Amino acid sequence: MAGHEGFVEADNAEAIITRIEHKSRKIESLLKQYKPVEALKTALEGSPPKTRDERCKSANWIVVHRAIMAIKDVDGMFSSLDPEYYDILMKYLYKGLSTGDRPTCDQCLRIHEKLTEKAGLGCILRSLSDTVNTV
Amino acid sequence: MAAIAVHQFAQCITCHAWSPDHSMIAFCPNNSEVHIHKLVEEKWERIHVLQKHDQIVSGIDWSIRSNRIVTVSHDRNSYVWNQEGVDWVPTLVILRLNRAALCVQWSPRENKFAVGSGAKTVCICYYEQENNWWVSKLIRKRHDSSVTSVAWHPNNILLATTSTDGKCRVFSTFIKGVDTRDSGTGSAGDSKFGEQIIQLDLSFCWSFGVKWSPSGNTLAYVGHNSMIYFVDEVGPAPSAQTVAFRDLPLRDVLFVSERMVIGVGFDCNPMVFAAEERGLWTFLRFLGERKASSSSAKYGSQFSEAFGKLYGQSKQGINNDRAETSIPRGAIHENCINSIVPLKKGGKSTNTRFSTSGLDGKVVIWDLENQEDLSEYL
Structure with a gap:
């Protein structure tokens, strides 16, 4: 049955970390080329990592956080970000708000406002109610 | 207007059901009583109060042919009410539950009813002629959490359930002596009582409100994550569709036809979902008037x-x-809508009329007859 794709076992965690490191390098180069939205898309792809391993989740969060913080023009971002990314982005915004870090929260709230306008309250519900695919 | 009548019957309504000819309505005003109102000279008058339960009545169903009312309550009991003269006479049904009963539904042939409960079980109740007694048979060990909704397949054998463990399951409820293995039941008639036909793992959070389409070919249920799920070919190789929508989650659904579903819930305004020619389900629009949101x-x-x-x-x-x-x-409802009931006219496969009730204590009757943009899906 569709839905669960099965969680990767712990010995695969290394492979996931390697993939996240590769993603991180790609994001850095995209940011150097002033393509913050492309960087965010890259960061959100393959997220959340399909594992319960906390190391993988926090490694991925660091990468997504880097991309979120690089967004300057929020309205411009939404003109080129496809709706398929909305649900996962919302999850990471709540992760950002849970850190309590001032600049992170400011940035996440700014995007949150626009994202709610775009994707509706359903998007918030989807990110809060999913206890399986946590970020 | 799609809404043709609005009745403020109480402060809050947990559930409601209609008499076979729709001249009477039974509802629970958020306490241990069931009130029956009757339309007398253009006015709804309270004619009966059914008092037997000790706690909130969580489910009511009124059978169309046998004119019996079944009620279930948080007090873990169920009563079947028979009309004798002017009075309603209750018969206790011992469900053997240790948690609240949450929902109830008569089977299409009205010889069984199913009760979902907080005890992670489903009770299938049937009448034993020799003992003059309703017997409850339990489906145990399948649900990992409370059963929030039950729905009968038209073949009277298959039962779909949703649960707060996020799953939707389909069981066989074949009971020897009550059901016969005739041709009408198809392959479903071959399974034993309590056998799980399928488990759908589409939702990652609470699921509510399951229904079969009139033909029994499609199953729809909702999740607390603002998603609605449509499942075709329920069996070994089901095909599922997921529709995410932008508003608050749904609590219950109703098939109006094979290709149209009405969803009600926390958004206070019924939502229309429809399948286009290729069978692709989408959110169409809200049923009540709604100001543009931008x-x-x-x-x-x-x-x-x-x-x-x-x-x-x-x-x-x-x-x-x-x-x-x-x-x-x-919108017409001012709070969460928690139940939707068809107002079915006998013999017709599609029904355009249904009623909704919710935490605002209103019962609203809707009719899709004059909704031109929806007529192609009926």
Whole structure:
């Protein structure tokens, strides 16, 4: 049955970390080329990592956080970000708000406002109610 | 207007059901009683109060052919009420539950009823002629959490359930001596009582409100994550569709035809979902009138409105300075809608009329007859 794709076992965690490191390098180069939205898309792809391993989740969060913080023009971002990314982005915004870090929260709230306008309250519900695919 | 009648029967209604000819309505006004109202000279008058339960009545169903009412309650019991003369006479059905009963539904042939419970079980109850007694048979060990909704397949054998463990399951409820293995039941007739036909793992959070389409070919249920799921070919190789929508989650669904589903829930306004020719389901529109939503200020007011709802204020939030937008967006219900019941005219496969009730204590009757844009899906 569709839905669960099965969680990767712990010995695969290394492979996931390697993939996240590769993603991180790609994001850095995209940011150097002033393509913050492309960087965010890259960061959100393959997220959340399909594992319960906390190391993988926090490694991925660091990468997504880097991309979120690089967004300057929020309205411009939404003109080129496809709706398929909305649900996962919302999850990471709540992760950002849970850190309590001032600049992170400011940035996440700014995007949150626009994202709610775009994707509706359903998007918030989807990110809060999913206890399986946590970020 | 799609809504043709609005009745304020109580402060809050947990569930409701109609008599076979729709001249009477039974509902629970959020306490241990069931009130029956009858339409007398254009006015609804209370004619009976069924008092037997000790706690909130969570489910009512009124059988069409045998004219029996079944009620279930948080007190873990169920009663079947028979009309004798002017009175309704209750028969206790011992469900053997150790948690609240949450929902109830008569089977299509009305010889069984199913009760979902907080004890992670489903009770299938049937009448034993020799003992003059309703017997409850339990489906155990399959659900990992409370059963929130039950729905009978038209073949009288298959039962779909949703649960707060997020799953939707389909069981066989074949009972020897009650059901016969005739041709009408198809392959479903070969399974034993309590056998699980399928488990659907589409939702990652609570699931509510399951229904079969009139033919029994499609199954629809909702998740608390603002998603609705449609499953075709329920069996070894099901095909599933997931529709995410932008508003608050649904609590219950109803098939109006094979290709149209009405969903009701926390958004206070029924939503219409329809399948186009290729069978692809999409959200079509809201059924009640609704002001256009675009400005960001509206979302601010929606948040405080949601807080207002959270604290049981159905009119408007106190901390809301934009009162004009806080009245639930032109909708007829002012609070969460928790049940939707078809108003079926005998013999027709599609029914355009149905009623909804919710935490605002209103019962609203809707008719899709004059909704031109929806007629192609009927």
